[in-house]
Amino acid sequence: MTLPASLQNQDCFSIEDDKLHEECGVVGVWTTQDAASLTALGLHALQHRGQEASGIVTFDGHQFCTHRGLGLVGEVFADPQIIAKLPGGSAIGHNRYATTGETQIRNVQPLYGDFEFGGFAVAHNGNLTNAQLLKQSLVRRGCLFQSSTDSEVFIHLIAISLYTNVIDRFIDALKQVQGAYSLVALSKDMLIAARDPLGVRPLILGKLPQGKEKKSWVVASETCALSSMGAEFVRDIEPGEVIIINDDGIQSIKPFSNVANRFCIFEYVYFARPDSVIENKSVYMARKKIGAELAKECNVDADVVVPVPDSGVPAAIGYAAASKIPFELGIIRSHYIGRTFIEPTDQIRHLGVKLKHSTNRSVLEGKRVILIDDSIVRGTTSKKIVEMVRAAGATEVHLRIASPPTQYSCFYGIDTPAQEKLLAHTHNIDEMCKLIGTDSLGFISCDGLYRALGEEKRNNFDPQYCDACFTGDYPIPLTDHDKQLIKTK
Amino acid sequence: MTLPASLQNQDCFSIEDDKLHEECGVVGVWTTQDAASLTALGLHALQHRGQEASGIVTFDGHQFCTHRGLGLVGEVFADPQIIAKLPGGSAIGHNRYATTGETQIRNVQPLYGDFEFGGFAVAHNGNLTNAQLLKQSLVRRGCLFQSSTDSEVFIHLIAISLYTNVIDRFIDALKQVQGAYSLVALSKDMLIAARDPLGVRPLILGKLPQGKEKKSWVVASETCALSSMGAEFVRDIEPGEVIIINDDGIQSIKPFSNVANRFCIFEYVYFARPDSVIENKSVYMARKKIGAELAKECNVDADVVVPVPDSGVPAAIGYAAASKIPFELGIIRSHYIGRTFIEPTDQIRHLGVKLKHSTNRSVLEGKRVILIDDSIVRGTTSKKIVEMVRAAGATEVHLRIASPPTQYSCFYGIDTPAQEKLLAHTHNIDEMCKLIGTDSLGFISCDGLYRALGEEKRNNFDPQYCDACFTGDYPIPLTDHDKQLIKTK
């Protein structure tokens, strides 16, 4: 058994590259003033959903104003003059994680177009599975694509719709796309929010306490954005629901006949922020329960439970409490500037210098360690972490993973490597254990994960969540993708 | 009892301003190549000791090269071309936290001068207590001060010393200054490291594994810098010790007759990084023991132990283990870009928007909460945190502090507010409890703190640590300061 390429050639600095990445976060604000500031604050709270680019479009009663840039929210909107040039009481915003590597400014959302009915801006979290097919038809028809994002088909579908009314056009467009989407959109008259019929990506509605003259509303990917914005939670937007917000209040439309709830289970495992609440479940509590379930399913005798920070912490707390093994911070993560800033010369590679993580020897030395991580993607991270922990004196290292093996790519808005790069697709657990170098390796079972989320078990005939990355059970057609390419093990 | 000014006019964004700040971190490298890269990696690991500016001086066998800038290490040295312009096998570096607010480039260390014997660079962590007095004499003598730092007196004292030898001049200078210092210095022939006779600030020696031709050494403020640099720990540099490193190896000189060990106890409480080991004690373990001691001294019946992140986490783990009350992450801290980027309009103030911390309602709602923080300075942070926790539904909030009340300013290298701004100087514990709005407030006792560090109790005749900020017992004369101004309660 040779070492897979993914475990060779390891960059000596970062152990963070080997995570799945949420592709986007969205925010919408309908109030009387300062909409851009509020949107920026919301986007900042959703920074974990996309760190490569950010943008805001506002409407000030007369015109649409826009600013987009590459970088974190706090970088793109660092200059107060930028916010000052985004006046108005309504706004939408977007954080982006680029899947294709080409993070160009022309791909940064919100997308905007001058339509017959006026300006219209759209921000999209998710991924369309028939975008290529639609794009081909649209280009043949004479539509000019400015970006290389799948999201741009939305605005062209709206532009060419035969309906006259904005809402009708918007719904007309929704009915032609397949895939996962949580959308916010802004016209001069209204803020629109919509979720795909399976509700794969989260989207919630909140309320701003002020507003004598008119009610003030916000929509956002997660509840964690609400406190940033000083808003209160109202409710989740439902799968297949379209919400229209204007000065008359909120209108809810449900244009789809076939609606189910197949929320992305990985949002609970890793993507969402722990202080968010999704469909009445606290993400933090869900992770603790996953940890507890994991302890039940595959515990091992050990001295300490150590999370891989930061994402493994809640599961580790749950695991420690369930297993009665002490929880300790055995790995410390630096929170200063993330990007590699030193060119790795041979000497520096040889020295094995580390920028982001370091081990806390006092906790690890001479100990049998249970490491808790949320998932294994390529396995490169896990291998390095295990090496570091052993180098700090651990006598045994047992790796426990708070999700089932990730064997399938996601096509619904998460950046996963090609399937053949997924360690769990190409190797069984014993092989993985050997490659990673742990004394033992355990994953929570699929049913265990469902139990942690309050279900009795996975309903295999009508699953309660989208868990395609674990099961290959894709609930939305993958029209643009050759299904032959997705292999079962 | 009126509200002190420090608790009014609260900035709505950050609850981090109300911490004591370590003033500096230092690194020195003596090897064959890449000294600047290694120094930058070490400074990055010491980022918590100074975040406002950073600088490196290298010597490449022919000339000294220097780069200094305002910002984090990863910002100042972001461009690989900058490191490329710092060639050589020896280097010193410095992270700075400015006490005076005027973070000007001319104050960024290392300081450098062209001396009769060649170039010489110095980086200083600590604070001199007779710098003003010395500066007056030096200026009168015709010395030109370029910076407004106390550290500059070192290089002038070296410049005017009547000794000819670099070491003799350096020690001559050391003998004239009072205060706390951990120094690294670089001449064309040697790397020097020195610690004041009471060893107030930390300084450690490490070794690089490579080096067939010559031995490679590093010095750094804390051991946490070693793994960043791929180096191994050798030993603490002792109080009053001067280490000279050159190609012949290491020479140790102890020029002071009166040497004691009065290491800063607050380094254990808050300043040092948890994965550092100081004088054979793990900082993380020390904090856990402080938490355990705190639980012993002033426990209260409650449902959850919640740390104020990140500094309160180890003490909270210790407290939870000792009290058998579950440890929970009730407050989440954003690790994205720290600086405030939104201008707070009235509306935004009114909404109480938050950028850096948010509460995890699922853990707090309906619960009796024990909050663990490391210290109370002005009290503003504590007040906001308590409000946030109550707003998230906590039924009781009990605040426990992992250090005794901070009643005295530090003059040895820590940025403390003027004494009258210290809440514990102007108020007793009951008053503080009321002002902060907690149901109860408890501090670890001074003896309890010493116990957590392995002592039986504080030796009041010859204390084992410098604890002036708690006790007013200043072990080094405060020559520049009017002692009348320091009041006992």
Next chain:
Amino acid sequence: MTLPASLQNQDCFSIEDDKLHEECGVVGVWTTQDAASLTALGLHALQHRGQEASGIVTFDGHQFCTHRGLGLVGEVFADPQIIAKLPGGSAIGHNRYATTGETQIRNVQPLYGDFEFGGFAVAHNGNLTNAQLLKQSLVRRGCLFQSSTDSEVFIHLIAISLYTNVIDRFIDALKQVQGAYSLVALSKDMLIAARDPLGVRPLILGKLPQGKEKKSWVVASETCALSSMGAEFVRDIEPGEVIIINDDGIQSIKPFSNVANRFCIFEYVYFARPDSVIENKSVYMARKKIGAELAKECNVDADVVVPVPDSGVPAAIGYAAASKIPFELGIIRSHYIGRTFIEPTDQIRHLGVKLKHSTNRSVLEGKRVILIDDSIVRGTTSKKIVEMVRAAGATEVHLRIASPPTQYSCFYGIDTPAQEKLLAHTHNIDEMCKLIGTDSLGFISCDGLYRALGEEKRNNFDPQYCDACFTGDYPIPLTDHDKQLIKTK
């Protein structure tokens, strides 16, 4: 007679705002390598045609690469890494002067789209006069406009054309637009250059000396770009001509039946660079002849002829030679950074500080001065210049203008103020003279201007040039503009 608003409230710094601005310069390169560098060099030489933004699109055999930015060519392409990311042997480029004030990145050309037939980029100098009308229809059809430039209708017309072939689509688009245009366009197979049927804006063809494998060609707005690029002049592209350049050589198509030559006469007066040659006439020589003609038409007894730098210099040389009055540099212009960098406080306004121009007192003091300028737009510049010259001691100031009075706005690619802001529209020459404060004021006659360009006189039935700004005789329909708004005096 009250002072018109344009002569009040004068900015104290610049006397350059009161010029007409050419809107754009274009460059195209078809060679084997380094196309981006050559394009940038050409754009740099055409900097006078647009100073607000610049962009280049290249094709490297596989994909199109693009970079656009706000600022001068030397700023937008300052970083060699930017050019390095624009590989390939073919390229087009564009300099922009924004007419509307909103110089946003989305308006910076070249425009680019992914078409059914592949990528296609277009850069446009000129202005379309039916762009609004076309845009309305296109938007109604579902086309999404990304920019607010008139030029974008080109690419939508190409996108929706029913022809399949690129050239056919391109010509199909040309036939639908009205206005002035010199275009360069790039597909994966060819470089296209086209000039409107009246040839209002210049466009020339050049050849690169290298090219064993294939012939290398360049197109550019003016010949001055050729020497920058190391290219040789081949010929003017003709009015109504479309040139297709590919590896097989050059093909010329003339798709329009009605073609005339109505080249913009103001290019000779002011816009073009003096070292350019347009339609076999040297711009420098043309300006000298205009100066000589002006001396013939309205000379006055004086001591010195002084140009308003830099644009008035050639006419002043011609005037001085014809009138035998000495030519002197009485006004010096600073060529360092042009933008105002000092906020004008009251004191600074009061002091009348100057950034860009200063008088050379030694030449002016006690002298009767003939000032030569190219044109009068709002008159604000002229007034300040005359004041400065008097303040330097001139006893008489006679202003002579190297063009007829500018009474009409341009709609063909030149940024002119609204007609009512044109001093010559609202005032007769006597009134202008008084307002500007000269002892006498003279303009060259329209026939005089034509004589200077080698014509006997203006052919009023079929004018040899477009001189609408002087005569109101607009040779291309102003479809988008309410012709009622253009008033004859």
Next chain:
Amino acid sequence: MTLPASLQNQDCFSIEDDKLHEECGVVGVWTTQDAASLTALGLHALQHRGQEASGIVTFDGHQFCTHRGLGLVGEVFADPQIIAKLPGGSAIGHNRYATTGETQIRNVQPLYGDFEFGGFAVAHNGNLTNAQLLKQSLVRRGCLFQSSTDSEVFIHLIAISLYTNVIDRFIDALKQVQGAYSLVALSKDMLIAARDPLGVRPLILGKLPQGKEKKSWVVASETCALSSMGAEFVRDIEPGEVIIINDDGIQSIKPFSNVANRFCIFEYVYFARPDSVIENKSVYMARKKIGAELAKECNVDADVVVPVPDSGVPAAIGYAAASKIPFELGIIRSHYIGRTFIEPTDQIRHLGVKLKHSTNRSVLEGKRVILIDDSIVRGTTSKKIVEMVRAAGATEVHLRIASPPTQYSCFYGIDTPAQEKLLAHTHNIDEMCKLIGTDSLGFISCDGLYRALGEEKRNNFDPQYCDACFTGDYPIPLTDHDKQLIKTK
């Protein structure tokens, strides 16, 4: 005769490198407010005297504020917030051209130090000839040098002076230095301006018109700065004069017994701005007279007189008027961003692309051309210009130089190449003519130059100017330089 190295390896872009460079410009302002803005405006007008760095120090009644940066004045002070952070009514400023190539921020003036008597800032135009000697002594004494500029000895000499009074210390320092200097200095109580005993560099006094409360004064290197600042000319500061400006008015001190007037004659030839007046002589008029004298001394039959822009223009106007040969702009210079921004690949070198100058073929083709330039340094520029002019079709090219052959280096504040790099040092005129490729080459004679400046001829026993670069007659001892190295031909 082989080609000297200086004429090989020619950079393909710029023909400007081969000029002598003035090393600095200085400004001082004593008024009630906005001193920094006025100083920046003055420095902007003196930009030609130093383009690599700029700095301003102000005093606001309480403290000194400073900003220094690399780049043009308009770049260093581009941000209005920078000027806003330089409050106060008194200021000094400095433009720098670095001689040594190491333009580091620590070398940017004004220099500043905290002295026993308070803060003190100094800005220096010129060069000291015993700075190395003084620096050695000062370093031996314990003075720490922060910069590598000769100017820093001033502030150390002031710092160690035994006098108590600022003025006495300042004069004490002046008496110890040798060399050329025009100085401005600022203490909390006064603005000081001083010129060396031979008055080698210019320095003038002006008055601001406002100032009811107190008189407002400015000092500057040249009068051209006055109109920029809205100030009026008062008088030249005299050789060896020290001017003290405070709220009581102006005091003049003449501390030197041996004073002469040996003003740098090259300031008239090239350095000063043409609209400046120095010692009652207009620089522009002086250059015209030099041109006329040159025409008298070495005219040749030709068709056009063409200046090498911009510096050759006034001499060419004078030459043309005297010779009755028409003046024409045969070479056009681009005034957009000066720095090379394209990496020269082989192809681009081969194409001979040009960024800064281009020829105006209409003026040169088929013509016998007299080219007028101000001086020949290495000869590289001249060679390229002549090639360009021939390539544009000139049948003959005659080069006439408005100064005698430059055979000696300057040590008084002008950046000249080492003597062996000066073409006129290593070659006679015939050889130079051949190397440069002209049909004939003529220089003005030394006596001719003096005549143009109003003298009968050079007084060889007591020359009226410093003309060491032409004659090797150095009026100030070159203490730091081995005089053996300066060779007569």
